[in-house]
Amino acid sequence: MTPTPEWSATPKGEATASRILDVALDQFSRLGFERVTLGGIAQAAAVSQPTLHYHFQDKAHLWRSAMLALAAVIAEEERLMDAARDMPAIVQLRMAMRLFLQISWKHPALGRIVALEGMAGGERLEWLDRHLIGPRNRRLAQIVREAIAAGDLKPFPPEQLVITLQAAAAGVINLAPLLRAGFGVDPEAPAARAAHDDMILEAVLGGFLTEKSRATREQTT
Amino acid sequence: MTPTPEWSATPKGEATASRILDVALDQFSRLGFERVTLGGIAQAAAVSQPTLHYHFQDKAHLWRSAMLALAAVIAEEERLMDAARDMPAIVQLRMAMRLFLQISWKHPALGRIVALEGMAGGERLEWLDRHLIGPRNRRLAQIVREAIAAGDLKPFPPEQLVITLQAAAAGVINLAPLLRAGFGVDPEAPAARAAHDDMILEAVLGGFLTEKSRATREQTT
DNA sequence: AGATTTCCTGATTTCATAGTCAGGAACCGG
DNA sequence: CCGGTTCCTGACTATGAAATCAGGAAATCT
Known part of the structure; x- marks a missing residue:
C-alpha cells in the first residue's frame, strides 16, 4: 500500500535513491527549491523523471530527504562538541x-x-x-x-x-x-x-x- | 515602434514603473529569479500582470532594470570612495x-x-x-x-x-x-x-x- | 522454472506562469 | 471637441514542469 517512506528503506534500489539524493542536495543548495527541476535532477542522476516520484513522493519530500542527509553531519558535529x-x-x-x-x-x-x-x-x-x-x-x-x-x-x-x-x-x-x-x-x-x-x-x-x-x-x- | 527602453524613460507612467521596480527588486533579491512570479509582482504593485510587459519587455529585462536601480547606489559609493x-x-x-x-x-x-x-x-x-x-x-x-x-x-x-x-x-x-x-x-x-x-x-x-x-x-x- | 515483489519507464494529464493581443480609458495638444 | 498618444487591462495562448498511471523488466524467492 505505502510504496515508499520518506527515506527509501528498501535495500534494493538504494543505490539509485542515494544517487538521486546526492544530485538533489547539490542542486537544491546551489539553486534553491524552485530553480531546480525534477527533470534536471533525473538527467544528472541518469534516471527517468518518474523514478524520482517512485522513491520520493513529490518534490517537497525529495527536498526534505536531501536535507536529512545533512542531519547526519550535524549529529556527528554535535557528538564531537558534546565530548x-x-x-x-x-x-x-x-x-x-x-x-x-x-x-x-x-x-x-x-x-x-x-x-x-x-x-x-x-x-x-x-x-x-x-x-x-x-x-x-x-x-x-x-x-x-x-x-x-x-x-x-x-x-x-x-x-x-x-x-x-x-x-x-x-x-x-x-x-x-x-x-x-x-x-x-x-x-x-x-x-x-x-x-x-x-x-x-x-x-x-x-x-x-x-x-x-x-x-x-x-x-x- | 520601440514602445519601451530598458528603463522606461517616458515621464508619464514613471510612477507605475518605479513602483513595479521597487517591488521587483525586493522580491528578486529575497527569492531569486525563478521563485518570483510576474503575477506576484503585479499584485504587490497593484497593477495587472500585462502591465509589467508593457513597461519592461519580459522577465529578464525587468530583472536587469531592477538591478540598475542598485547601480546608482554603487555609483554614489564610488564617488565617495574616489574623494x-x-x-x-x-x-x-x-x-x-x-x-x-x-x-x-x-x-x-x-x-x-x-x-x-x-x-x-x-x-x-x-x-x-x-x-x-x-x-x-x-x-x-x-x-x-x-x-x-x-x-x-x-x-x-x-x-x-x-x-x-x-x-x-x-x-x-x-x-x-x-x-x-x-x-x-x-x-x-x-x-x-x-x-x-x-x-x-x-x-x-x-x-x-x-x-x-x-x-x-x-x-x- | 514459475510466481511475486521491487524497481523503473513512456505516455499522458494537469497546472502554473510567461508572454501576446486587441481594445479601452485617461490624458494630452490643437 | 477631437485626433492622437500614452498607459493599462481582460481574455487568451503557449510552454514547461510536476504529478499520475499502466505496464514491463529485473531481481528475489520457493
Missing part, C-alpha cells in the same frame, strides 16, 4: 569554528542551503530551524554567552555574533562562483582553503577575543 | 566598510542579490560582475593589497579577505529571517543595528589589523 562540553567556553567556540570550517568544505551544500532559505524565510526555513540548524545555533549562542561572561569574548549580542562568525566562515565557500567570475580565483584549491581557514580562525575569530583572552590563546591549539 | 583616494589604504578600507554597512541597511536587496547569484553562478552573475559588483570588488581588493603592503593588514589573500569582510558585514542583514525564526531576534531594530555596525568595524575589521596598525588606529575616526 568537549566541560572545557572553557572559548575553547569550545574555537573548536566549533574548526568543525564548522571542516564541514563547510566537505558539505558545502549545508551553508548554501542556510543562506538561501535564511534569506527567503518561509516554511522551509522553519523546517530547517527545527530539524537542522536551530538547536545548533542556539547551543552556539549559549557558548558565546558563557565566553562573554568569562571575559574571553568582546560583549556583542550573542545571536548576531554567532551568525556573523558563520557568515564570515562560509562566505568564501558559498560564493566560490563569484570569486571565480570576479577574480579568477579558485577558493577550493588546497592552498586557498588552508589560507581561508587560517584567516577565519586567526583574524575573524581573533577579532572577537578580548585582550585578556588573546594573551592566553596558546591553550587552544 | 578619499589619497588617504592611506587602511583608512580607505575602513571607510569602505562603513559605506558598505550603510548601504546594506538602506538597500538590503543588494547584498541578498549578490549572495543569491554568487552562489548559483551563471549568466546573471556574469552580468552582475560586469555591471555592478565586479569593479567595486576589484577596487577593494586593490586597497587591501596596498594596506597589506603598508603593513596595516595581516597578509591574507586579498580576494578572500574582501569577500569575507563583506560576507560578515552582510550576514546578519541578509539572514534577518533566520535570526527571527531561530532566535526571535529582530536585527533591524535600531539598537541591534548599531551593535552590529560596531561589531563589524571593531571585531571583524579589527581582527584583520596588524598590531602596528592597531596601535595607531585613532587616526581613522
Whole structure:
C-alpha cells in the first residue's frame, strides 16, 4: 500500500535513491527549491523523471530527504562538541569554528542551503530551524554567552555574533562562483582553503577575543 | 515602434514603473529569479500582470532594470570612495566598510542579490560582475593589497579577505529571517543595528589589523 | 522454472506562469 | 471637441514542469 517512506528503506534500489539524493542536495543548495527541476535532477542522476516520484513522493519530500542527509553531519558535529562540553567556553567556540570550517568544505551544500532559505524565510526555513540548524545555533549562542561572561569574548549580542562568525566562515565557500567570475580565483584549491581557514580562525575569530583572552590563546591549539 | 527602453524613460507612467521596480527588486533579491512570479509582482504593485510587459519587455529585462536601480547606489559609493583616494589604504578600507554597512541597511536587496547569484553562478552573475559588483570588488581588493603592503593588514589573500569582510558585514542583514525564526531576534531594530555596525568595524575589521596598525588606529575616526 | 515483489519507464494529464493581443480609458495638444 | 498618444487591462495562448498511471523488466524467492 505505502510504496515508499520518506527515506527509501528498501535495500534494493538504494543505490539509485542515494544517487538521486546526492544530485538533489547539490542542486537544491546551489539553486534553491524552485530553480531546480525534477527533470534536471533525473538527467544528472541518469534516471527517468518518474523514478524520482517512485522513491520520493513529490518534490517537497525529495527536498526534505536531501536535507536529512545533512542531519547526519550535524549529529556527528554535535557528538564531537558534546565530548568537549566541560572545557572553557572559548575553547569550545574555537573548536566549533574548526568543525564548522571542516564541514563547510566537505558539505558545502549545508551553508548554501542556510543562506538561501535564511534569506527567503518561509516554511522551509522553519523546517530547517527545527530539524537542522536551530538547536545548533542556539547551543552556539549559549557558548558565546558563557565566553562573554568569562571575559574571553568582546560583549556583542550573542545571536548576531554567532551568525556573523558563520557568515564570515562560509562566505568564501558559498560564493566560490563569484570569486571565480570576479577574480579568477579558485577558493577550493588546497592552498586557498588552508589560507581561508587560517584567516577565519586567526583574524575573524581573533577579532572577537578580548585582550585578556588573546594573551592566553596558546591553550587552544 | 520601440514602445519601451530598458528603463522606461517616458515621464508619464514613471510612477507605475518605479513602483513595479521597487517591488521587483525586493522580491528578486529575497527569492531569486525563478521563485518570483510576474503575477506576484503585479499584485504587490497593484497593477495587472500585462502591465509589467508593457513597461519592461519580459522577465529578464525587468530583472536587469531592477538591478540598475542598485547601480546608482554603487555609483554614489564610488564617488565617495574616489574623494578619499589619497588617504592611506587602511583608512580607505575602513571607510569602505562603513559605506558598505550603510548601504546594506538602506538597500538590503543588494547584498541578498549578490549572495543569491554568487552562489548559483551563471549568466546573471556574469552580468552582475560586469555591471555592478565586479569593479567595486576589484577596487577593494586593490586597497587591501596596498594596506597589506603598508603593513596595516595581516597578509591574507586579498580576494578572500574582501569577500569575507563583506560576507560578515552582510550576514546578519541578509539572514534577518533566520535570526527571527531561530532566535526571535529582530536585527533591524535600531539598537541591534548599531551593535552590529560596531561589531563589524571593531571585531571583524579589527581582527584583520596588524598590531602596528592597531596601535595607531585613532587616526581613522 | 514459475510466481511475486521491487524497481523503473513512456505516455499522458494537469497546472502554473510567461508572454501576446486587441481594445479601452485617461490624458494630452490643437 | 477631437485626433492622437500614452498607459493599462481582460481574455487568451503557449510552454514547461510536476504529478499520475499502466505496464514491463529485473531481481528475489520457493
